[in-house]
Amino acid sequence: GAGVSQSPRYKVTKRGQDVALRCDPISGHVSLYWYRQALGQGPEFLTYFNYEAQQDKSGLPNDRFSAERPEGSISTLTIQRTEQRDSAMYRCASSLASTGPGNTIYFGEGSWLTVV
Amino acid sequence: AQSVTQPDIHITVSEGASLELRCNYSYGATPYLFWYVQSPGQGLQLLLKYFSGDTLVQGIKGFEAEFKRSQSSFNLRKPSVHWSDAAEYFCAVGLYNTDKLIFGTGTRLQVFP
Numbered sequence: 001g002a003g004v005s006q007s008p009r010y011k012v013t014k015r016g017q018d019v020a021l022r023c024d025p026i027s028g029h030v031s032l033y034w035y036r037q038a039l040g041q042g043p044e045f046l047t048y049f050n051y052e053a054q055q056d057k058s059g060l061p062n063d064r065f066s067a068e069r070p071e072g073s074i075s076t077l078t079i080q081r082t083e084q085r086d087s088a089m090y091r092c093a094s095s096l097a098s099t100g101p102g103n104t105i106y107f108g109e110g111s112w113l114t115v116v
Numbered sequence: 117a118q119s120v121t122q123p124d125i126h127i128t129v130s131e132g133a134s135l136e137l138r139c140n141y142s143y144g145a146t147p148y149l150f151w152y153v154q155s156p157g158q159g160l161q162l163l164l165k166y167f168s169g170d171t172l173v174q175g176i177k178g179f180e181a182e183f184k185r186s187q188s189s190f191n192l193r194k195p196s197v198h199w200s201d202a203a204e205y206f207c208a209v210g211l212y213n214t215d216k217l218i219f220g221t222g223t224r225l226q227v228f229p
Contacts, residue, residue, distance in 0.1 A: 042219030
């Protein structure tokens with residue numbers, strides 16, 4: 001597609017429910033990233049993939065968070081047993097190739113998650 | 117540990133005035149530095165980036181930034197602000213040999229007519 005597409009754009013869920021956030025990167029982009037942005041903060045790295053391989057998941061806050069990219073294109077970030085502290089904007093981004101930060105990373109509009 | 121500081125949470129300027137947004141970083145090696153802008157309802161858009169070479173970097177929308185190693189700074193400037201520049205601006209440092217970006221907390225820019 002023309003840009004990084006994320007869905008849903010807005011999600012309200014009850015505490016304890018599981019949530020899946022979807023990211024469709026720019027066509028042909030090898031690398032895909034997930035960031036989380038709380039209100040009043042900058043984006044915070046969660047994890048990233050090259051093709052289908054998860055290269056770094058050091059930013060995932062705990063084992064309730066997981067991500068996959070099974071065919072090297074669309075990715076899903078799943079949060080199990082959501083808690084109120086999970087409320088934030090979740091941003092997906094992609095880049096053409098993974099050769100370090102020299103690549104331009106393109107961000108999607110984000111998915112706003114509210115846990116009530 | 118690597119970090120980015122944007123000391124100004126909120127800045128207000130008049131349209132046509134000059135602008136400087138401050139960014140300081142902490143990183144042991146030569147940094148990769150970025151400025152992103154987030155307009156309402158939009159994703160993060162890259163304004164400009166610095167990797168090496170000329171320390172004055174030109175970006176889109178008339179923005180520029182200057183890397184000053186001695187001050188660990190990468191301030192963003194624009195000579196004449198337009199009302200459409202009202203947005204939130206994020207400075208980020210890219211970690212060498214990784215694909216992570218470390219972002220500052222952002223500066224919200226308001227522009228008055």
